[in-house]
Amino acid sequence: MMGVCCDLQVDVNGQEIFFVDKRILSSFSGRLSKLFGNLTGTTRNLKVIFHDLPGGAEGFELIARFCYNNGRTEINPSNISLLHCAAYFMEMTKDISGTHNLIEQTEKSLQGMGYWTWSELLVALKQCQDLVPAANSSGITEKCLDSLVARLALPSDASPSTSSPDSSGFRFSCDTRSTESVKHSYFRTNWWFEDLVVFNLDIIENVTKAMVSQKFDHVMISRFLFYFQKSRFVGASSDEKRKITETVVNLLFLLDGSSVSCKNLFGILRVASSLNVSKCCKNKLESMIGSQLDQATLDNLLFPSPHGMDYLYDVNLVLRFLKSFLLGGGCQVSSTRSRKVASLMDLYIAEVAPDSCLKPSKFVALVMALPDPARDSYDGIYRAMDMYLEVHAGLSEEEKMKVCCALNYEKLSIEACKHVAQNPKFPSRTAVQALISQQSKLKSLLQDTNHLKSFDDSPCSYIEKGSKGKKEEEGEQIVLYAKKLDLSMENEKLRANLQGMQWRVMELEKVCRKMQTQMTKIMKSRPSGPSNSRSLPKLCS
Structure with missing residues (x-):
């Protein structure tokens, strides 16, 4: 390859074999220096096999050029993540090559990250995503994430040279927006949504947690997460959709309940029901819905019963919503909220009452789920009860009494x-x-x-x-x-x-x-007057 002496073969991740000068590379790499330090005399035909070198063949070629150029190379946002991770892997520290070590040079370049354009920052973070876990262990992913979140915290009229989404003309291949639409969308609070949806779940999770810790607007965060879920579902497999849903739900659970749209939560729940998401994910989702049940509508609650069940609607799901509402202090915090839920439940009970497969115990459980003060009138319950007894005319006198005791x-x-x-x-x-x-x-x-x-x-x-x-x-x-x-x-x-x-x-x-x-x-x-x-x-x- 490069140089007069090529006494070392380097097999990089099974992708490609490089023939290099052992002495030149060992003078910059602590990893190679330790490997060949005990060898004596002239040794030819040496071979090293790397299985997990960050960046593979591309990363090793950049390292080799740096070594053959006597410790000098161009470092920019498009290659800094790759150079930094490869340098850590090859142990290119100042103990080996003094001031010409690659780790120190890349870290110095990272200090100027605040002056990068938005697009340059996205390129560096995209490389970090492709270099996991090396990018995480070397610390460059965290630096890029911190810079990105700090950029998002800037006001919308910040200087385009430091935060404009199209300042360097960089767009990911999946981004089809025109330059003109980008310029207009930048001045909206959600200008960055489409730029981030291309990142993997780990990056999205870290970005979201960083925004939460820095007290970003929770409404904006929740809108981004719903946007991310919808965008990434396009063309995704069932397994990918399941992972996306679980990640989004876990992140939404970190936000204030009032910042999350009840309508969108019901939308995710309907999707989650068909994806076999984890029980923990379902519990969190149901808890979030239950905490704002007063914002729901009758149509929201009409989930079909699980597979294998005879009854028409999933009554147990609604009972869990009610339990979450009560545990969240719904009735104690606001009588208005509890009355809204009671009115909603009266409608729901009337809807499920004609179901001939609905057991008396479930009907009574629905009626008695809310405390009595939540209802000013039981007329609606009476009408639903009348329908239920008409459909279930075969109930025994004792069973009818149990139903009527809820009135x-x-x-x-x-x-x-x-x-x-x-x-x-x-x-x-x-x-x-x-x-x-x-x-x-x-x-x-x-x-x-x-x-x-x-x-x-x-x-x-x-x-x-x-x-x-x-x-x-x-x-x-x-x-x-x-x-x-x-x-x-x-x-x-x-x-x-x-x-x-x-x-x-x-x-x-x-x-x-x-x-x-x-x-x-x-x-x-x-008569009226003073005399009376x-x-x-x-x-x-």
């Missing part, structure tokens, strides 16, 4: 209470509970309506006492009747009795309206 009768409207009391699909016991709850609501309504005070001798006092006594008497009769009611009687007989009690409730409503009419007349007829200083009469309560 809070105190939070049903009067109309819903009336409906439940006459609903043949519900067990007899629930009808009594609904009627008692309805009676209690009417008593409360009467008390709230008649809140003004009156004189003891007012014309309304007789009506007040009489109607109050009647009202209490009616309430006591219903309660006593409910207690004495034989719950084993036939449903038809039960409904007839309940309708009688319903009539009494209607009579109470009429009494209330009459009392209000009488008080209105009294208020209008009473007595207080207004109270309404009957």
